[in-house]
Amino acid sequence: MFxxxxxxxxxxxxxxxxxxxxxxxxxxxxxxxxxxxxxxxxEIDKNSEVAKIVGRILMGLLPPEFLKDTLQEETGINEDIAKKTTMEIEHFILNPVKKELDALYQEVQEKKEKPAGDIKEQPLEELEKEDDYREPIQ
Structure with missing residues (x-):
């Protein structure tokens, strides 16, 4: 995941x-x-990449459900190894802080759902006005 x-x-x-x-x-x-x-x-030789992925999860930048796919994409490991690695990371690293992670991702989700600014609905007539800032399509 990019x-x-x-x-x-x-x-x-x-x-x-x-x-x-x-x-x-x-x-x-x-x-x-x-x-x-x-x-x-x-036998994953990319410890630092795995550490970065885990760090992004712990910081609220990468939801835990994307761990397996991200491991595959960023380390090049196959799906079976990614699945096993994900289970181990969840067990030893993520589960001990599950309550805090859940709270963090709940907060992240709430921020995403809040509308940016106070947007008022515009009447349909206003929306259909010609846009003076655009050039006509030829």
């Missing part, structure tokens, strides 16, 4: 909004060990 690249400042700004539990999980030695051991178990 993710837009965020600057270091943007990532820190997002990180600073997270709960302490999620902050701890991101930089936890247990998380790093779990990623290392899972990659070793399934």
């Amino acid at each position: 993710m837009e690249e965020l600057s270091r400042d943007q990532l820190w700004a997002i990180y600073n909004t997270l709960s302490d539990t999620l902050k701890d999980a991101i930089f936890s030695e247990d998380t790093a060990d779990a990623i290392f051991n899972i990659c070793k178990l399934y």
